[in-house]
Amino acid sequence: MSDATADSVVLEARDIVKTYGATRALKGVNFAIHRGKVTTLFGENGAGKSTLMKILSGVTTPTSGEIVLDGAPVVFSSTVDARDRGVSIIHQELSLAPNMSVRDNIFLGREIRNATGVDYAEETRQTAALMRELEEEIDPSTLVEELRLGQQQIVEIARALSVNARILIMDEPTSALSASEVEVLFKVIRDLTSRGVSIVYISHHLEEALQITDYAVVLRDGAMTANAERSEIDLEWIVRHMVGDHYDRGSPPGGYEFGDVVLSVSGACVEDKNKGALLVDNLSLDVRAGEIVCIYGLMGAGRTELLEAVAGRVKLAGGDVKLEGRSLDGLSIAARIERGLVLVPEDRQRDGLVQTMSVGENLTLASIGSFVRRMLTQPAREKQIVQDQIRDVHIKTAGGRAAIGSLSGGNQQKVVIGKMLATGPRVILLDEPSRGIDIGAKAEVFRLLGEKASQGLAVVYSTSEVQECLSIAHRIIVMSKGRISAEFGPDVPKEDIMAASGEAVAHDAAIH
């Protein structure tokens, strides 16, 4: 493929406007996708990324404006229509049937038929050919559930390629992958682009996206705020355009002395039930009242397992956890909450919220005891608690009776945090508190935690984004393979943190 065609525009969005009722989700967005290049959409939640994606992939049509495919305006009537014209989308939640084989998944809904039914031999042959193209050793007859998540993603990509996708939209493709799986995915992406496939990439992980992208498009409040080639931009540029001018990562709260050690983990071990290996390996950690500790580590470093073991969700295989000097051994989650140790889980939808309950009921779920008198809940008292929490953690909601699903991701996260804060904890553990929420909400969450710490709360949060270590934490713990590999103060260079986590620093160098 010559350079001239490689850089031509295959798909163009012109003045795309999309309104839902009175809300303008997109306010005239213009951008182009170039052949054989990766174009990344950056933007906070609610900036219009998903709406734009839905329009590009045929889920919905724009209110006004047009999509130009290969120089001619098109209207995608459905996702199937878009797919037939070469535009495929891979969603964040993979849409594979885990109980079926790789081959059956790839040809699901468009099986190759012959006189006797389905031509499995031909399907197998084509699947094997696709896998060879992607340089992934997956047997077509393997069940999808037996594959690692990264491999499942490759299968999704193979499925898109099997319908001759020329434009592939990938929504947060790395959010559940390990570092090595991300490597493989990026290699596949580069492979695809070299063959002329265009990629539209969406990610909250800015650093990662910067490694792979050729073009960056930044959205804010439904409008495009910036558009540039990779060579002209850096992380600061993206963040600046995403959030506007007022962006503050925050700094560790100061002006007070830490209190006594409230949380003391000594020699903690957590076993992997399936393999018997140690996910957390003899780890010790003390946290003082008023201190904010950040645990940084890659996927699989054991952060989640450590926090869940401390909170009582999984059993310790060895070691001990003490809260204010008293061992928590054998105590249930409820008893630990009672003593003042709470966990804000990583997966908000799965572990944090009860979708069938209102904002208020979610907020008070962990502290029901505080408004029950003579067996009965006291509505007036409960309402007071709900209002206090909504104000205290700055939840933007129509009120305590609003449906939890009506809140944005950031506000839902604040509900989960507010729910645990309402129990009056001494220690709060937060597992990736910023996952899937926009930068504005992240800043607010961190500001809130800083505020609580200055009032004497011990805060431990985990993250997989280096930027977030360097915000409010007094101390940064780096975990790798279940152990603490390094401990830093708040002024450490990013590179040191990444090096200690096992993330190759040569990584960045290899790309440029």
Place this chain on the structure above:
Amino acid sequence: MTNMQNSKAGPVSGGLGNIEIGRLLLEGRAFFALIVIIAVFSALSPNYFSLGNFLTMASHVAIFGILAVGMLLVILNGGIDLSVGSTLGLCGVVAGFLMQGVSLGGYTFYPPVWVVAVLTCAFGALVGLVNGVLVARFKVPAFVATLGVMYVARGAALLITNGLTYNNLGGQPALGNTGFDWLGFNHLFGVPIGVLVLLVIALIANLALARTAFGRWLYASGGNERAAELAGVPVKRVQISVYALSGLCAAIAGLILSSQLTSAGPTAGLSYELTAIAAVVIGGAALTGGRGTLRGTMLGAFVIGFLSDGLVIVGISSYWQTVFTGAVIVLAVLLNAVQYKKRPKAPAKTAIPA
């Protein structure tokens, strides 16, 4: 519905009037269905619309209404209890057995009726407890666990009676165990005792669901068990409790039914679990758990009861009755799907993301 007063989404509130009426019809569907049923049958038969008939119908409703209360608790938890019909039958048989006298070491004891009632209730709760432990501790899917218990309970009832029916539940004044027919035949303030029992159970359950920590825990663990557990809710205890309570309700219904029939047969309550489930579903509860109200379930029970009794009164064949009841259930589930599909999406559009 979302309280829009504080919302910035001003323009949306213009269309709220229409939405509200539609929503009212949808959410109050069981209530409107009941009114339609009463109106239609009153027009068709002069005997339908009378206090006497309503009380008779209500005493029919009482049996599966009580079962439906227990079923609602289980369904709110995200489970299902297929064993209640059999438990009802078995508890009736146990009561009948106790009324015949218990031989112990050569002597035969005749427990008074209140003792029989208490023992039967305890027995029903125990059967429910078995369900609960199977589901919560041994992780047997609720459908399978309660299906198994359903067979075991029915078989046990047949074994105890050898397939026969206890016809003599009256007791004897000399033995001090009379009064079993009180539950089924007597009236208090003109209302059958069975209906009053249903009323009391419904009021207690309603209060428990709306105003106690247990109720909140139940809704939370039915809506999202993992989240509830992490918030400190004793999810296992709640799960075991709802099955035990469902068993207790089945026992009470069994006592009332055998008292009404003045006999305790091993096949009593056959397929009543399905009627109870239907009442809960017509009442708007979601089988996935977390959503449903006691008021809805009661309306659902009355819809089914008043419909089938109405069909009998106007002389429609029992085959058609079955068809009608089935159609109402399907329609109810259909409307449930409409209601719960709309819920999360409608507010999302008006939400202004941060």
